[in-house]
Amino acid sequence: MAKKDRTTDAAREKDREKWMARLQVRLAMQPGVDRAVVLQAVKDVTAHCADTGEHPRTAFGDPDAYAVQAATRLVPADRAARARRHDDVVDALDSVLKRARDVAGL
Numbered sequence: 001m002a003k004k005d006r007t008t009d010a011a012r013e014k015d016r017e018k019w020m021a022r023l024q025v026r027l028a029m030q031p032g033v034d035r036a037v038v039l040q041a042v043k044d045v046t047a048h049c050a051d052t053g054e055h056p057r058t059a060f061g062d063p064d065a066y067a068v069q070a071a072t073r074l075v076p077a078d079r080a081a082r083a084r085r086h087d088d089v090v091d092a093l094d095s096v097l098k099r100a101r102d103v104a105g106l
Helices: 002-028 035-052 056-060 063-074 077-104
Strands: none
Touching: 002 035, 002 056, 002 063, 035 056, 035 063, 056 063
């Protein structure tokens, strides 16, 4: 019976690690998020789960949705807006360059 418990614990730990990895990737993709924001969100989730014994999915739901919530909570609105504008400019420039390559036949 102890072996089954270890197998279940290992599977639960693996799922927790996958959830945390997904959170970090999705959070890093949010506008204005830097390393400090990712670390703070991971710290918050880890502390909560250590205190309660809950799995992150149970406590926080889908990691993609929680990444959006955490970014909204942890990133100042002006920094997020500035990052979105920057991303829009980069996307527009990329689109123009792609069209120019297509026209030039490159």
